[in-house]
Amino acid sequence: DAAGLPLVVRGLRKAYGDGYLAVRDLSFTVEPGQVVGLLGPNGAGKTTALRMLMGLIRPTGGEILVFGHRIRPGAPVLSRIGAFVEGPGLLPHLSGLANLHRYWQATGRPAEAAHLEEALEIAGLGAAVHRQVKTYSQGMRQRLAIAQAMLGLPELLVLDEPTNGLDPPQIAEMRAVLSRYATNGRAVLVSSHLLAEVEQVCSHVVVMSKGTGVAAGTVAEIVGEGRSVLVEVSDG
Numbered sequence: 001d002a003a004g005l006p007l008v009v010r011g012l013r014k015a016y017g018d019g020y021l022a023v024r025d026l027s028f029t030v031e032p033g034q035v036v037g038l039l040g041p042n043g044a045g046k047t048t049a050l051r052m053l054m055g056l057i058r059p060t061g062g063e064i065l066v067f068g069h070r071i072r073p074g075a076p077v078l079s080r081i082g083a084f085v086e087g088p089g090l091l092p093h094l095s096g097l098a099n100l101h102r103y104w105q106a107t108g109r110p111a112e113a114a115h116l117e118e119a120l121e122i123a124g125l126g127a128a129v130h131r132q133v134k135t136y137s138q139g140m141r142q143r144l145a146i147a148q149a150m151l152g153l154p155e156l157l158v159l160d161e162p163t164n165g166l167d168p169p170q171i172a173e174m175r176a177v178l179s180r181y182a183t184n185g186r187a188v189l190v191s192s193h194l195l196a197e198v199e200q201v202c203s204h205v206v207v208m209s210k211g212t213g214v215a216a217g218t219v220a221e222i223v224g225e226g227r228s229v230l231v232e233v234s235d236g
């Protein structure tokens with residue numbers, strides 16, 4: 001039943017001004033408890049797809065349903081999606097906690113201390129939240145940025161390339177953070193162009209090539225049986 005799902009994407013399309021179809025007939029679903037990786041080479045249309053999910057750009061066709069509600073730019077249903085696209089706008093001289101407070105105030109939403117605490121706990125920064133961000137590793141910065149997207153505990157967390165630039169231990173931390181988040185009916189959607197990263201942080205994979213989905217399943221299914229698909233679409 002699509003109405004109960006965090007995300008249903010059906011026949012999604014996006015044509016840019018020059019008529020170029022960056023996304024064409026893309027369909028997939030995200031269920032509660034899943035960490036879904038949108039995997040594809042550069043230019044496959046991942047960012048375009050995520051930007052439509054976040055209501056930042058308008059689809060040319062198809063539909064996006066979040067718990068059965070259609071996404072339109074500015075629609076109230078977007079409050080159920082927490083997103084992080086751009087590079088982190090963190091202030092290095094402030095503590096991690098001060099950055100989160102500042103971000104929360106900037107969103108203009110009423111602060112719920114319990115939510116902030118849960119987001120911090122999931123992000124796994126521990127006592128480091130009291131340290132200046134300039135002392136953080138790349139992985140810690142990334143997790144703080146994701147904690148910002150988690151504030152308010154949206155049911156669907158959407159992250160563009162959250163593992164970009166991380167080393168293997170930091171990727172393992174990211175896996176822990178995302179799987180902790182994807183509990184209590186919540187789900188996560190991340191993009192990546194690296195199979196190895198998706199394999200490590202995700203439970204499910206949607207493989208994109210040339211704007212459309214070419215395979216979908218659990219990580220084991222895609223990695224085990226879908227190698228040929230991955231070789232075909234890989235840019236390496």
Ligand code: ATP
Binds near residue numbers: 016022
């Ligand atoms: P990357 O990992 O490089 O971001 P991607 O899979 O996220 O790749 P998109 O950024 O969605 O891919 O881009 C898909 C295609 O659409 C690319 O060929 C890109 O050049 C094109 N494109 C993206 N934005 C625009 C735009 N504003 N106008 C025209 N074409 C665009």
